[in-house]
Amino acid sequence: SAVISQKPSRDICQRGTSLTIQCQVDSQVTMMFWYRQQPGQSLTLIATANQGSEATYESGFVIDKFPISRPNLTFSTLTVSNMSPEDSSIYLCSVEGDILIMNTEAFFGQGTRLTVV
C-alpha cells in the first residue's frame, strides 16, 4: 500500500488568506485526487490531478479557488485561495494506481483540518 504524507495536519487561517496543502507519496502513482470532507459528512471530490496535465475539476470547484500542482508522480499540492469561513473543512489527498502494481483502490493521506476565522 502507498504511504502518503500530507501536511499541514491542521491550520487556523485568517479569512482572505491562502493555504497550500502538500501531499507526498512514497511511490510513483498515476492518479492523485483531492477531496473535501465536512465533519460527519461524506467525501466530495474537488479535482483529479494528473502529472503533466491540467487538473480536472468537479462541478462547483474552480481552478482560481483551488489551484493544484502535480509536478511529478509522487507529489501534489492543493491551494485554498482567498479563504472564507465556508472553506473550513477537512481536505484529503488520495492516490491510486501505483505504477508498479497498478492497484485500483485508493489510499488516503491523514487529512488537513482547516479552520478559517
Place this chain on the structure above:
Amino acid sequence: GQQVMQIPQYQHVQEGEDFTTYCNSSTTLSNIQWYKQRPGGHPVFLIQLVKSGEVKKQKRLTFQFGEAKKNSSLHITATQTTDVGTYFCAGKAGGTSYGKLTFGQGTILTVHP
C-alpha cells in the same frame, strides 16, 4: 451525474448484534469499494468488488455486489466495539478501472458494550 446513495445514515447496535449497510448507485458501476473511517481518522480501504453477484468475506465482514452492478451491501456479524466508525461505499463509473470514486453518504456505526 453519478450518484451513490447509502443507508442507513446512523446505526446503533449492542455489541454482538449484526449490522448491515446498503449502497445503491444511479448508474451501472465498474467496481465498488468499501472504506472504513475511524473517528478522527482517514478512510481506509477494506475491499473492492468487481464482478456481478460477487461475494467476498473478511472474517466477520461480508460484502456483496448486486447482479446489475448497481448496488452493494456490507454485513458485519457479531459486532465488536472495534467496529465503530463510518463505513463508506464508493463506486467507479462503468467502463473504467481507474479514476474518480463517487462516495456514498456513509453509515456511522456505534457499538454499545
